[in-house]
Amino acid sequence: MLKSTLEALATKDQHATARLAAVTGTVELANLIPPTVSYESRGNLLIIGEQATITALANQFSALNSVTLLATEKSATAEKVENLFFSQAVSVKGYLGAFEVMCRVDGTITDTQVNLATVALGRNSFDIVLDMTAEGVVDTEIPAPGYYAAGRGRAVVADLVEELPAMVGTFDKPKYFRLNPDICAHSSRGVSGCDRCVDACPAGALTSNGHAIEINPYLCQGVGTCATACPTEAISYALPDPDNTQHFVFRLLERYQAEGGEKPTILFYGNRDEQAVVNALSTLPSTVIPVALEELATVGVDTWFSALAYGAHQVLLATNTAYIPATIDRVLADEISIAQAFLTELGYDADRICLFDFADAENFTAYDAALIPAEQTRFEGTKRDKLFAALNLLTQAAEVKPTRSELPANAPFGSVECQTQDCTLCMSCVSVCPTRALHAIGDRPGLLFIEQDCVQCGMCEKACPEKVISMKPGFNWDAESRTEAKVVHEEEAACCTNCGKAFAPASMVKMLTEKLQGHSQFQGEAIRRLSMCEDCRVRDIFAQMESDPESQLKV
Missing domain, CATH: 3.50.50 (FAD/NAD(P)-binding domain)
Structure with missing residues (x-):
């Protein structure tokens, strides 16, 4: 139906001819034999x-x-x-x-x-x-x-x-999703974090068992909002995956421009709205290129910005806005608010990415100029890698050069703040971080942070026993600073009083010694063991047991 409509409109002008060649000549990659449930x-x-x-x-x-x-x-x-x-x-x-x-x-x-x-x-x-x-x-x-x-x-x-x-x-029925629990930011070591996917499912297919996300494939209807909302790509859409969709958009725009087409606008739509797209195409400019998705919400900001980087002048998310279920509407609205915040902070028009109601087709006016020259190499990596790659290009071309911007509260971007005077470098935050945005220095007591990897799940804040870590939502436009491993806190190492090996932060040993010196189990010589490494501590205990067996009752 869509193909016949594009063929009928192909004689309209050069853009329509190029559009037909691009749509019919670009092969969309998909799973040939997707997993199914019966x-x-x-x-x-x-x-x-x-x-x-x-x-x-x-x-x-x-x-x-x-x-x-x-x-x-x-x-x-x-x-x-x-x-x-x-x-x-x-x-x-x-x-x-x-x-x-x-x-x-x-x-x-x-x-x-x-x-x-x-x-x-x-x-x-x-x-x-x-x-x-x-x-x-x-x-x-x-x-x-x-x-x-x-x-x-x-x-x-x-x-x-x-x-x-x-x-x-x-x-x-196809199994629409893939789940990688190893990178899920929902929970770790009993600490709860991100619930975006659960909140984004309009079919009730996602639940939490308190430790992990569970997906009922029989209830899943393939809407894709869970994958779009997931900040770590632990849940990804599989029919096709967004990576293939972005590669398809890259090849589509490349073919369109090679055939002499200019000023392309990408119009994403869900398969169920094909008839509405067919009806609108006769009214819309011939520079509007339709791209079918299983569901409109299966792709998010990373795909939209990649399309702009690949040469699209505008990205339209086409639907009958009056009939979007509330949850899908909310997820799309959240993603669009983030996208438009990025655009406006860089001085670009917010509606370069926007919802498009079919009822407004007659009033649509396309943008004459692209934001940046078309990127000649498609982006690779995770969806965050592709988003940051596109944003870096847009930032370089922007007349406005922001340093740091506020974003909507639910945006999975930002940094952390640490009250270092009270931090004991216990590394509880590191143990729960799903992306290694927070990680140990390694060769000395210290904590490093990479802002680009932080998804603002909040688990580090909840896991911190001293309550010295807090979330700081926002976006750092300096790519070098954003990707740098910065020292959050470091201090002198305590060295074992027996063998001299560095084994813990000095402040932690001091804090434990002060807190436990009055404890019955740390009287006399036992308090010395807090200043020993784990190996020497064990040897000292057994040496004392050998010389004084009754001391076992005091250990």
């Missing part, structure tokens, strides 16, 4: 709602294996039907083929909740749920496959009568 459905349907409503619907789904009715309100006039249960307290969780419905069924002896599928079918779960309640039993913005909230207007019953009989069998 759903098993036997066609056991549960309908929830008012008694009169659901009993009238039961016969329309007779083609399914079974139909169970759960009335949340009784009706004195409704006819009696088989497999009808009553309950006002209902909870539903699961997905196609595996819906667990817990409720207290009216008329039973106990007040405890039961699994309704066990009572009604002798099975552990229902396969499909049709929710006719006005508020909806499940409150996620994007419901799981197999759950239809017709009562809230999210599905049409007449359409479901045709569709649901086909929801029987085995169905495969």
Whole structure:
């Protein structure tokens, strides 16, 4: 559909001809055989709602294996039907083929909740749920496959009568994400940190078990907001990954310009909006190049700025803004606010990256000039590497040369501050830092910090026993300073009184000696061991045990 529209518009001018050549001649890389998850459905349907409503619907789904009715309100006039249960307290969780419905069924002896599928079918779960309640039993913005909230207007019953009989069998769905827990900033050593991905999921597929992020691939709908919000790339989108998307944009713009096209504007859109894009193309300038994504929110600031660095004059994020679910809208708004803050700090127009509503197509005016000459080599590395590479180029070309800028509070950029007079260099902060932004000097007691690697997860602040570390959100525009390993705090090393080896910060040994000198276990000669290295301390303990066995009771 899009290709035929571009072909029809190709004779409009040279830009339209170049656009067609670029779009049709650039191969998009993707996973040929992506990982999948499978759903098993036997066609056991549960309908929830008012008694009169659901009993009238039961016969329309007779083609399914079974139909169970759960009335949340009784009706004195409704006819009696088989497999009808009553309950006002209902909870539903699961997905196609595996819906667990817990409720207290009216008329039973106990007040405890039961699994309704066990009572009604002798099975552990229902396969499909049709929710006719006005508020909806499940409150996620994007419901799981197999759950239809017709009562809230999210599905049409007449359409479901045709569709649901086909929801029987085995169905495969792509696994949209990759997860690398080794670089996750959510939690470390019992210290909690970043929750961006959990907050960004409109399908309720991401949860925290207190120690790590867990993703339910059966609930995941591939929206991609988790990967966009993740500051460390611990979660990355896989259909395709952003790296392939950025390489595609690079080759697309390269081909467009090679074919004689000028003044390109990149228009990102989700596949579901293809018809809206087709309708808008006849109105938009022929310099606007559409780029399809699985979902609009699967890419973020790194991809948008890479597009500007590769020669795009503007990046449009096209959607029907009135229909964006609240969570997706918030994640996009957060990313756009960061992007536009970067642009305005450099003296550029904020709407070089912006949301684009299809309804405004007739009023759109393209930018005549690029921000910088097109980068001839595509960026490599992590998504942060690519973002910083693009920002460095934009900074070099900008007339305004900021030094440090404030950013929105949720931006994963900034530094840390340390009250060094109270820091004992215990390295608790280093042990929890997910990116090694904070790390030890190594050959002497000291703490180093690389600002570019800090994602502002806050774990160092929470792990510090002296409470001397605090977050400082913002952006350092000096690339050399931002990437330099700076000394946060260092001090003289305490040397072992026995062998002379440096083994700890002098202030820590002093602090421990002062705090423990009154302790019963550190009386007499025992207090000396605090000034020894770990090896000499052990040898001293065993030497004393050998000469005075009763001293073991005092160790």
